[in-house]
Amino acid sequence: MIRTANPGRTLVKMASRKTLTVISFAAISLLVLLVTSKRLGSWSDFEAAYYHRDDGHKSSHHAPQGTLGEETLEVDIPPPHHHSSAIVDDHNPDFPPRPMKDPVCDNFPDTSKILLVMKTGASESFNRVPTQLMTVLKCLPEFFIFGDMDQHIAGYHIHDSLETVLPEVKDKNPDFDLYRRQQWCLVDQDNCNKLGDPAREGWDLDKYKNVHIAEKVYALRPNYDWYVFVDADTYVLWPNMVEWLGQLNPKKKHYLGSLTLINNFGFGHGGSGYILSQAAMKPSVGQNPGIANRYDARTRNECCGDLVFALALKDATGLVVQQMWPTINGEKPSTFPFGPSHWCHPIVTMHHMNSEEISSFWEFERKWYNDRQNISEAWPLLLRDIYDEYLAPNLQEAREDWDNLSDNKLYLDTEDENREWEDWQLDKMKNAKEYNEFEKKAHLSFEDCGKACKSLSDNECFQWKYRDGICSISDSFRLGKPVKKADREKDRMTSGWDIEKINKWIAKQGDCDEALWPKVRS
Numbered sequence: 287m288i289r290t291a292n293p294g295r296t297l298v299k300m301a302s303r304k305t306l307t308v309i310s311f312a313a314i315s316l317l318v319l320l321v322t323s324k325r326l327g328s329w330s331d332f333e334a335a336y337y338h339r340d341d342g343h344k345s346s347h348h349a350p351q352g353t354l355g356e357e358t359l360e361v362d363i364p365p366p367h368h369h370s371s372a373i374v375d376d377h378n379p380d381f382p383p384r385p386m387k388d389p390v391c392d393n394f395p396d397t398s399k400i401l402l403v404m405k406t407g408a409s410e411s412f413n414r415v416p417t418q419l420m421t422v423l424k425c426l427p428e429f430f431i432f433g434d435m436d437q438h439i440a441g442y443h444i445h446d447s448l449e450t451v452l453p454e455v456k457d458k459n460p461d462f463d464l465y466r467r468q469q470w471c472l473v474d475q476d477n478c479n480k481l482g483d484p485a486r487e488g489w490d491l492d493k494y495k496n497v498h499i500a501e502k503v504y505a506l507r508p509n510y511d512w513y514v515f516v517d518a519d520t521y522v523l524w525p526n527m528v529e530w531l532g533q534l535n536p537k538k539k540h541y542l543g544s545l546t547l548i549n550n551f552g553f554g555h556g557g558s559g560y561i562l563s564q565a566a567m568k569p570s571v572g573q574n575p576g577i578a579n580r581y582d583a584r585t586r587n588e589c590c591g592d593l594v595f596a597l598a599l600k601d602a603t604g605l606v607v608q609q610m611w612p613t614i615n616g617e618k619p620s621t622f623p624f625g626p627s628h629w630c631h632p633i634v635t636m637h638h639m640n641s642e643e644i645s646s647f648w649e650f651e652r653k654w655y656n657d658r659q660n661i662s663e664a665w666p667l668l669l670r671d672i673y674d675e676y677l678a679p680n681l682q683e684a685r686e687d688w689d690n691l692s693d694n695k696l697y698l699d700t701e702d703e704n705r706e707w708e709d710w711q712l713d714k715m716k717n718a719k720e721y722n723e724f725e726k727k728a729h730l731s732f733e734d735c736g737k738a739c740k741s742l743s744d745n746e747c748f749q750w751k752y753r754d755g756i757c758s759i760s761d762s763f764r765l766g767k768p769v770k771k772a773d774r775e776k777d778r779m780t781s782g783w784d785i786e787k788i789n790k791w792i793a794k795q796g797d798c799d800e801a802l803w804p805k806v807r808s
Contacts, residue, residue, distance in 0.1 A: 378428055382441025390652075391425035395528035399511040399536075402426060403503050405495055405556070406444065406518035408435035408468045408475050409484035414518040415439050417641035421648035422522055430506065431518075432499045434491055435468045435475075447495045447502060455582040461490040496556065496591035497578040497598050501571040511536035513567055516559040521618070521636040521644055523651065526666045530613070530634060534806055536563040541599060542806065544616055545609040548589060553596030554607040558616040559635040560592070562599075570602040577602065610804045612669065618643060619676040621691060622669060623762035625748065625791070629673075630798035632666035650675055666801050670792075677765045681785050684732070690766035690781035692749050697728035697738065697757040705755065728757040732780045735759075740784050748788050753779040763788050 402423070406415055411433055419440060423429055430445065437444040448456075448465060456462045464487035471478035496515075503513065512531050516522060534540060540563040543554020554560030571577055577598060585594050599605050612628050616637040622628050639647070654667060654675075696714040698707055716725070728738035735757035739747040748763040754776050763783060772778045 380430065380443035380445075381428075388424070394425040395525050397426055397524060397528060400527065400531060401503070401507055401510040401513050402429040402522065403499060403513060403515045404429065404431045404518055404520075405447075405492075405499060405515070406431060406433045407488045407492060408433055408437060408444075409464065409479050409488050410518065411437060411439060411444060412475075414641065415442075415444070417644050418518060421644055422524075425524075428507075430503050432495065432502070434465055434488075434495065445502065447498045448491070450498060450502075450578065451494055452579050452582045455494075455586070459586065461494070461586060463487055464491050493588060493591040493594060494582065494585050496595040497571070497581050500562075500567070500595060501578045504567050504571045508568070508572060511564050513562045513564075514559060515556070515561070516635065517557050517637070519637065519639050520557060520559050521639045521647055522559070523634050523636075523667060525655065525664075526613075526632045527634045529664065529666055530632065530803060531561070533803070534563070535808075537565050538808055539563060539566045539569075539603065539605050540806065541566050541596075541605050541607050542610045542614065543607045544611040544614045545607055546592070548593060551593065551596070552607055553593045554614075555616055555637075556590070556592035556595075557637040558611075558614050559637075560607065560614070561610075566599070566603065566605055570599050570605075574602055608807060610806075613804045619647065619672050620765040620767060622672065622677075623691075623760070623764055624669065624673045624677060625762035626745065627762070628669045629795060630800065631669050631802045631804075633669055633672070668798055668801060670795075670798060677763065680765060681763075681783050681788065683785065684736075684780055684782045686780045687769055687771045687778060688751075688766060688781045689769050689779055690749050690751055690760070690783070691764045692751045692758040692760035692781070694760045694762075695758070697725060697735070697759075699729045699755055702755070711756075729755050732782065736782045736784075739782070740787070744787060744791055744794075747784065748791070749781065749783045751779060751781040753777065 404415075404418070404423075415431065416439060419442060431442065432447040433444045434446065434448050435444070436446040436449075448462075456465070464482060464484060467478055467482060468475060499515070500513075514522065514527070541554065541560065542562075543560035544558035545552050546555045581594050581598055584597075585591070588594050588597075596607060612631050613633055614635050615622075615633055617623070618636045618639050620643075621638075636647075651667065654671065658665070693714070695716050696711055698711060698715060699705065700707065700712075700715075700718075722738075722741055724734070724738040724741040727734045729735075732752040735750045735752040738757065739750040739759050742759075746761055747759045748761065750757060750759045752758070766781060769779050
């Protein structure tokens with residue numbers, strides 16, 4: 287008898303083989319995916335992850351311990367909010383859901399003890415904030431943005447810092463015309479801004495914000511070691527910021543900024559940014575409820591909000607700003623006065639950066655750190671590195687219809703009876719008795735102005751500009767900006783650089799063996 291095969295058993299065997307094949311294929315696919323994702327995560331080309339170091343170094347934020355004999359203000363600092371970079375933040379309702387992993391933020395410095403507080407206005411926010419969100423703010427675990435209207439940009443919340451200003455200060459106060467118009471507007475703000483002068487009105491309104499912002503943000507987040515206050519056109523260099531603040535003690539009262547003086551009162555320039563330690567924030571805005579309202583009425587008679595904030599801080603704690611220029615800086619790559627004051631210095635902020643400049647510098651900064659990813663020892667980005675990127679490739683003997691911002695000294699023909707010079711121009715003149723033979727002719731032409739510059743010593747003149755009988759020279763070298771071509775040839779502005787002298791000076795400096803951080807008083 288012939289025995290026939292069991293068809294059921296055959297089907298079971300076939301199914302088992304098929305299942306095994308599927309499982310094997312899935313396992314191999316998963317293995318390939320893991321290897322590929324790891325390889326992609328390395329970002330070995332220009333788009334390499336920010337600040338990658340092969341030794342796995344992470345910048346430390348632990349405040350240094352005071353040595354014996356130092357007077358240290360002890361404050362009870364609760365643990366700060368810790369977040370990993372580029373994760374979904376379910377603690378801060380200001381944030382939209384963010385990717386669990388953004389390769390751009392790999393090895394970004396640890397900013398978990400530093401809170402960025404950005405100030406803007408509704409008339410400019412959609413022009414400035416989006417680029418900040420895509421670049422400088424991209425890898426921060428948490429930050430706050432305050433303005434003069436409650437807004438949302440790409441899911442991020444902009445707080446109205448002025449909602450708590452005293453009603454009697456707002457009422458019938460022309461400084462708040464823009465504020466009222468913004469709330470009245472039923473369409474986009476650009477349309478409604480055409481009804482007024484948002485640039486002037488925004489300046490008048492802005493000065494009421496600073497103290498309110500500080501009070502509000504400390505109430506929201508009282509646990510950070512450092513609070514960095516900037517404008518929406520300020521660029522923050524985070525690796526430098528982290529390295530610098532890591533050297534300082536947040537348990538000591540620190541108010542750090544670029545010093546500005548008005549009527550002999552010093553304050554930190556808001557556009558350059560100013561930084562306060564936990565020990566400065568707590569006894570000022572932290573332990574004085576309603577402190578901002580106490581300055582609302584006074585603000586109407588003051589020039590600006592950064593000055594009002596400094597007044598409030600001094601009244602509450604006796605603290606005054608420490609000069610941190612040029613590390614905290616109000617200039618930008620095209621306007622930096624490179625030379626003795628701007629060379630081996632690390633920089634943490636730049637001001638007046640438009641969206642294109644922010645995007646461009648973000649790419650430069652990433653590339654600069656990526657090119658140094660195999661260097662085991664951390665090194666800050668210096669002002670001379672910015673010179674190498676932005677000014678050195680663009681230096682030339684002369685550039686027409688260009689203002690290189692030369693303004694240290696002027697050469698004028700004071701004997702010309704057909705010309706009247708303003709006091710500020712005469713004040714910038716060098717004593718004519720000290721002129722050499724080239725300086726006596728400097729006012730005659732662009733060429734004569736250049737000869738005068740080149741006749742001076744290394745530190746006296748690096749560049750010059752000329753227009754209509756005015757020769758201006760500078761003891762630093764800058765890129766500057768274009769100017770509109772004048773109708774008359776004599777009214778055109780032409781700028782020149784003494785490239786030989788500039789290169790000679792740079793060679794004399796040698797390598798920056800030491801980063802010149804500003805000295806901070808304990």
